[in-house]
Amino acid sequence: MRDDHSLAGELATEAGERLLELRARLGFEDGRALKDAGDRASHEFLMDALRRLRPDDAVLSEEATREERMDPRRLSAERVWIVDPLDGTREFSEQGRADWAVHVALWERGALTAGAVALPAWPGSAQGRTLTTAAPPELPEKVREPFRIAVSRTRPPEFVRELAARLGGELVPIGSAGAKIAAVLTGEVEAYVHAGGQYEWDSAAPVAVAVAAGAHASRIDGSPLTYNQGDPSLPDILVSLPDLAPTLLAGIRDLHRQTP
Numbered sequence: 541m542r543d544d545h546s547l548a549g550e551l552a553t554e555a556g557e558r559l560l561e562l563r564a565r566l567g568f569e570d571g572r573a574l575k576d577a578g579d580r581a582s583h584e585f586l587m588d589a590l591r592r593l594r595p596d597d598a599v600l601s602e603e604a605t606r607e608e609r610m611d612p613r614r615l616s617a618e619r620v621w622i623v624d625p626l627d628g629t630r631e632f633s634e635q636g637r638a639d640w641a642v643h644v645a646l647w648e649r650g651a652l653t654a655g656a657v658a659l660p661a662w663p664g665s666a667q668g669r670t671l672t673t674a675a676p677p678e679l680p681e682k683v684r685e686p687f688r689i690a691v692s693r694t695r696p697p698e699f700v701r702e703l704a705a706r707l708g709g710e711l712v713p714i715g716s717a718g719a720k721i722a723a724v725l726t727g728e729v730e731a732y733v734h735a736g737g738q739y740e741w742d743s744a745a746p747v748a749v750a751v752a753a754g755a756h757a758s759r760i761d762g763s764p765l766t767y768n769q770g771d772p773s774l775p776d777i778l779v780s781l782p783d784l785a786p787t788l789l790a791g792i793r794d795l796h797r798q799t800p
């Protein structure tokens with residue numbers, strides 16, 4: 541039987557390949573139809589595969605129905621796959637954009653233990669790139685100056701602009717939580733800060749890989765990110781190179797002290 545790290549990587553990669561094919565087949569004329577088809581096809585592929593390959597495990601997927609997501613069996617399960625079949629759905633529907641991802645994570649008895657983020661349209665490669673806990677990426681050794689903070693393209697939190705201005709950082713808008721955390725792990729930016737709303741599936745897989753790589757990942761007040769909760773809302777997050785985390789956490793604390 542495949543180990544969980546490899547399985548996460550293989551499933552995310554294959555879901556991503558299928559999404560690339562779908563994008564090529566449907567084209568970009570009807571963005572809504574492309575987004576809906578992508579969400580649905582990727583969800584069904586991942587659910588079928590997990591049902592077949594890990595029949596005893598529970599699954600929490602963004603694209604499941606509300607009843608499925610609220611199924612209390614998930615809360616007493618020892619193993620729960622937390623998946624976002626298509627993160628950065630908006631960017632997936634925009635021609636030429638590579639900032640969208642497939643997230644597959646495994647939560648076991650209180651902690652994330654495996655995960656993979658597929659970036660199927662990764663620039664310069666025909667088959668994309670998948671970051672996994674099986675072989676976590678090597679983090680840049682030094683924090684670049686000025687440091688860069690990835691933010692949502694469409695919903696950048698107001699305080700992050702102020703945080704960057706105070707600390708002398710730059711903002712880099714990128715779509716998809718998975719693509720932003722991947723950008724931290726591969727050295728395109730040094731941090732990702734978000735607040736104002738998000739769910740467990742948006743961050744579980746990229747956080748699993750980030751932690752395996754040695755990056756910092758927490759809520760913006762420094763408290764731990766906790767997964768497989770009854771309410772899957774996980775509205776804010778900070779992921780950064782480890783050496784930058786104390787500066788960012790102190791900066792956020794100072795800002796919030798002044799503007800509670």
Ligand SMILES: Nc1ncnc2c1ncn2[C@@H]1O[C@H](COP(=O)(O)O)[C@@H](OP(=O)(O)O)[C@H]1O
Binds near residue numbers: 629630693735739
């Ligand atoms: N304020 C908010 N409320 C709910 N979800 C949010 C949010 N801001 C971002 N997200 C979710 O986080 C993911 C990354 O967002 P962004 O690209 O803006 O950074 C997206 O996931 P999906 O694309 O899977 O819906 C998006 O829906």
Ligand SMILES: [Mg+2]
Binds near residue numbers: 602626627628741742
């Ligand atoms: Mg998402």
